[in-house]
Amino acid sequence: MRAVGVTEFGGPExxxxxxxxxxxxxxxxxxxQVTAATVNPTDTHARNGAYAQRDPVKQFPYVPGMDAAGELVEIGPDVDxxxxxxxxxxxxxxPSGAHGGYREDLVVPAASVARSPKGASxxxxxxxxxxxxxxxxxxxLMALEPGQVLAVTGAAGAFGGYVVQLAKQEGLTVVADASEADEQLVRxxxxxxxxxxxxDVAARIRELYPDGVDGLADGSVQDELVLPAVKDGGTVTTVRGYRGDGQRGLRVHPVLVRSYGEEQQKLDQLRQLVEDGVVTLRVARTFPAEQGAxxxxxLEAGGVRGRLVITF
Structure with missing residues (x-):
């Protein structure tokens, strides 16, 4: 079975x-039977060895990848x-060892799988x-109420873009950051x-909301630089493990998606939101498996809008 992986850690090559x-x-x-696997920043750490000490499998090859799509070809015993x-x-x-999204043959818990959105490739x-x-x-984790204000950094990225769309669907007011080139996309x-x-994005947000916003999703990984945007006692989610500075009663939640690794109902709800037109899927470019490097x-050159996808 073909996979895209590494037999020694290193750069893209x-x-x-x-x-x-x-x-x-x-x-x-x-x-x-996987036909598409999305490339995410976390995959580069799997490739260069940054996560190797966390992995219980201490031998090559390593196969990255946290997203996959394709055809369901077999259902194991005791699957409801x-x-x-x-x-x-x-x-x-x-991912763990040779088990990752970048492979044609992939076995996962049934609770990690949902139907693909109708009409989506x-x-x-x-x-x-x-x-x-x-x-x-x-x-x-933030558990904000309709009408409250959420700030989103990295709003043009995949995580930030989904946060914006889901937050709007739930009745939140969203203030988001963007470069001049990305402003229309974020709108x-x-x-x-x-x-x-x-x-200085926190200062820009405070100009509009002098008391601070109710919540912040820090997709751009600015950590302490963006905390001043949030009101005292407000809530923050981070994506690289940052836990805040302990000041002003801020409730900081590192987001570890592994805890939702078998939340099939939530994944299926996302599918429905795509079909309803609430959530949009953005593919920037596809690469055959041979061009995984x-x-x-x-990805590492930066500036990508939408996702890069390896195909089999």
């Missing part, structure tokens, strides 16, 4: 097509599902699970107010 055995199918699991063999599905993947469907569930978790996603991005180079 370390990523290449490798042969891996089919994964065994156990109770509660399903098998996918209405999914059927032959359906187009998408899945969130929790496999490449489009593959962009939803990890970032969509991360956005869903961020909003669930189209649904932001009520757009401020210019940068290290180039996909990582393009």
């Amino acid at each position: 370390a990523l290449h097509v490798i042969d891996v055995p089919a994964e065994p199918l156990g109770p509660g699991q399903v098998r996918l 599902t209405d999914l059927q063999v032959g359906e187009r599905v998408m899945a969130i993947v929790l 496999d490449a489009e469907a593959a962009t939803l699970p990890m970032n969509g569930l991360t956005a869903r978790l961020a909003l669930d 189209d996603l649904g932001a009520d107010v757009v401020v210019r991005r940068g290290d 180039e996909a990582h180079r393009v």
Whole structure:
């Protein structure tokens, strides 16, 4: 079975097509024939070895990838599902060793899989699970009420864009950051107010909301630089483990999407929101498996709007 992975850690050039055995199918699991796997920043850390010490599997090859889409080809024992063999599905993947989204043969818990949105290509469907569930978790942790104000940094990115769209659907007022080039995109996603991005974004937000906003989703990983945008006692979600500075009673929640790795109902709700036109799927470019290294180079060069997807 083909996969895109590394047999030694390194830069994008370390990523290449490798042969891996089919994964065994156990109770509660399903098998996918993957045709599309989204490239995310976390995948680059799996490739360069930054996460190796966390992984219980201490041997090569390593296969990155937290999103996959394709065809459901086998259902294991003790699976309670209405999914059927032959359906187009998408899945969130929790990588470990050679088990990752960048492989043709993939076995995952049935609870990690949902139908792909109607009318979406496999490449489009593959962009939803990890970032969509991360956005869903961020909003669930903040638990804001309709009418409250949420600030979103990195709003033009995948996580930030999903947060904006989900927050608007739930009745929040959204103030988001953007570069001049991305301003229209962020407005189209649904932001009520757009401020210019940068290290002074907190001051720009405070100019509009002198008491501070109720919540902040920090998709641009600015950490302590953006905390001043939030009112005393407000709530913040971060995506790289930052836990705040302990001041002003701010409630800071690091978002770890692994905790939603088997929230099938939430993934299926995201599917429905795509079909309802609330959430949009953005593919910037696709790469055949043999060009996986180039996909990582393009991602690390920055400036990508929409997702890069490896296809099989």
